[in-house]
Amino acid sequence: MSFEEFGLSPELLSGLADVRIEQPTPLQNEVIPPALQGKHMLVKHEAGDDGVFLIPALQKLTTNGEVTGTRVLILTPSIERVKEIDEKVWGMGYHAQISSAALSMKGIRTQQEQAIKDGAPVVVANPGRLIEILENHKLTLPNVDLIIIDEAHGMENYNLVSRVKDILKYVDGAPQSLIFSESHNKATEQLADFLLKDPTVLGFDDTQSSEKEGSKETSSSKKEKQQESSSDKQTDSDEEFELNQEEVNRKLAEASVSVVLNPEEKEEAEETQAQAEDSKTEEDPDPVPEDLAQAYIYVPPRAKISTLLAHLEKNLTDKIVVFAASKRTTDRLFRIIRKKGWGVVSINEGLKEEYYNERFGKFTSGEMKILLVGGLSATEVELDEVKQVINYDVPNEVEEYKYRAELVGNGKAARIVSLVSKMDKDDIDEIVKKVGYAPTELPLPKEVKEKKGRGKKSDNDKNRKKSDKNSRKKNDDRDRKRRKKPKKQKNKKTNGLPRPSYEGLSGGKEGKKNKKRPTPGKSDGAFGWIKKLFD
Known part of the structure; x- marks a missing residue:
């Protein structure tokens, strides 16, 4: 078909x-x-x-x-x-x-x-x-x-x-x-x-x-028949002989056999134990071992990438897995780390199987030292041992933190490091509370501190320059106002001297007394003499 x-x-x-x-x-x-x-x-x-x-x-x-x-x-x-x-x-x-x-x-x-x-x-x-x-x-x-x-x-x-x-x-x-x-x-x-x-x-x-299909006897009827048969056999045996308990104990000791007087209690105990093992095996990851080196770095704002790079540079001989919350983050980190030539591959949710296998194989074979994991749980990354796990983004589930810890080997150099920003504080606090013992704080890398210091100094310089510029602007505005003030008072004295008028120019020193325009035909002074000459 x-x-x-x-x-x-x-x-x-x-x-x-x-x-x-x-x-x-x-x-x-x-x-x-x-x-x-x-x-x-x-x-x-x-x-x-x-x-x-x-x-x-x-x-x-x-x-x-x-x-x-x-x-x-x-x-x-x-x-x-x-x-x-x-x-x-x-x-x-x-x-x-x-x-x-x-x-x-x-x-x-x-x-x-x-x-x-x-x-x-x-x-x-x-x-x-x-x-x-x-x-x-x-x-x-x-x-x-x-x-x-x-x-x-x-x-x-x-x-x-x-x-x-x-x-x-x-x-x-x-x-x-x-x-x-x-x-x-x-x-x-x-x-x-x-x-x-x-x-x-x-x-x-x-x-x-x-x-x-139901052709067999029901389990209840079978049980009843077995009980009846057992009861009959016990009655018959009691009539035939009396049990010698000392002899029985001696023979059992020789045979190294243990006797269970209450098999029902044993079955209940075994079932309880199986449930406990089931709960431990299936439901929860293994507890984080106390000898595992757990650490975190408190990262200031806008310094997470530089902190990661500085940390990686000091550990390039290790096999390192970096967990991020999304594919977008791993893509960005991949572009930056690849330029460093450190040997990096990335895998993420939704990646085609052929590409996944190729990249993952390069990491497990040791060809690449750094594996970036975006948007995947540690349970989906089948690694036996890595030297270091870095939580670029702190997981918001304690179980996921434990699964990531399981990837880490038991050597002296093995550890899990979390980059903790202000936004991650609640998550890391919850992890510490559930795990039972706190990770060790690692100092911020020296180069990140220096960069941060230069950034502060640069900001102070900018603020100072801005303040100076504002001060100069205020002074210039004040000076401009002062220079403009005399121009508005056109009819007032400037520097203590009288401003000459057209009439004053026509009469020389005596012109000050002539406040009225002369009548036609009567011209005095230089202008009058010139006029008479041409006439």
């Missing part, structure tokens, strides 16, 4: 072409048709062929109208599988615009909580993290119509079966269930009994199939 014969949507077919799935596998040919018909299924399945359950799941999302909220719930015990499945959902569902949320035990909790609240159409989750979010925030999953259990055999560890059952309390209705498992162990059996109704069974033998 071909995917077209399954009646898949054009958008999903395009997505399958993008991830290079061209023809259905034999198992897909068996599983997809009954899954699309809404059948409950128990399938023997090994990891690798994830299309066997993702194809029918995504097809349901493309055909069931405009129902909002989480409609497909995929539960898996493995942290790595959460990431793998989430990426495949994104690739296959890209053209159908199907989004998903990954809830792994090593993810950032606040982002995962928001994804549940927003109602991501597909949720891929570790049971421990999902039930924690549902219980803490009293959330429900009312629109789920398909539940997929991936690697059901792995649910046997850490009491995950009971967590799956608890999750179902927050799911409304009776959704279709598909269980995929490599083996038919106790966990698979319990999940099948709890979730499946009249299932189609593929890959397991007839005996195991009949167990799922």
